[in-house]
Amino acid sequence: DAGVIQSPRHEVTEMGQEVTLRCKPISGHNSLFWYRQTMMRGLELLIYFNNNVPIDDSGMPEDRFSAKMPNASFSTLKIQPSEPRDSAVYFCASSPLQLARPGNEQFFGPGTRLTVL
Amino acid sequence: AQTVTQSQPEMSVQEAETVTLSCTYDTSESDYYLFWYKQPPSRQMILVIRQEAYKQQNATENRFSVNFQKAAKSFSLKISDSQLGDAAMYFCAYRSPGAGSYQLTFGKGTKLSVIP
Numbered sequence: 303d304a305g306v307i308q309s310p311r312h313e314v315t316e317m318g319q320e321v322t323l324r325c326k327p328i329s330g331h332n333s334l335f336w337y338r339q340t341m342m343r344g345l346e347l348l349i350y351f352n353n354n355v356p357i358d359d360s361g362m363p364e365d366r367f368s369a370k371m372p373n374a375s376f377s378t379l380k381i382q383p384s385e386p387r388d389s390a391v392y393f394c395a396s397s398p399l400q401l402a403r404p405g406n407e408q409f410f411g412p413g414t415r416l417t418v419l
Numbered sequence: 420a421q422t423v424t425q426s427q428p429e430m431s432v433q434e435a436e437t438v439t440l441s442c443t444y445d446t447s448e449s450d451y452y453l454f455w456y457k458q459p460p461s462r463q464m465i466l467v468i469r470q471e472a473y474k475q476q477n478a479t480e481n482r483f484s485v486n487f488q489k490a491a492k493s494f495s496l497k498i499s500d501s502q503l504g505d506a507a508m509y510f511c512a513y514r515s516p517g518a519g520s521y522q523l524t525f526g527k528g529t530k531l532s533v534i535p
Contacts, residue, residue, distance in 0.1 A: 333521060335521070344525055344526070344527045344528065345510065345525040347522060347523070350521055350522075352521075357521075358521075358522075391462060393464065395464070397521070407454065407466045407469065408523060409466075410456075410463065410464035410465075411463075412461065412462055412463050413462045413463075415462075
């Protein structure tokens, strides 16, 4: 199993540009999570999808952030326009969340380090 | 809302020695899940160990074990026979029970250095 795949691994862009981060969850997992990690705030959940449907987007910081999951094997997180304070590591995670096993772990991708100049 | 506190921003241990990382949490729930994740320099978040609150027995995974004190809301991680590969950030995380629960609340992390 290839694990959760994220691209790109590193992204450097200028303020005002559009940024798109991509994620391929583990095959068969029906839950997908986007997290942001910064020194100041630690790991924060941005949005959670279940069966391709956004369930909780209360962690999305602003309207500049949007996420989609058009199918079970692909998700994007878009920032438009980007700002320097968006600089962080963005993680995607997936889980075989099952009704009978709420303790299932979340499997994380390697993250995308975003730098906005 | 639940909170998770890791009071040790940094720790160090000599190779082959034992180290304990602290974690406390605040919750009003009686049943929940606790996790320790490891984040090496590669940034990959790796699950180290998991504890279910309704189980009194402390979880163990090879050299990793936990000391779960439910009344004190404490969940410490003990690493025995420390190895150079154990050097990483370690995050404690809390998750509510229930079939629809998914939110992981993370602590700020503890950076562990292993001295050869």
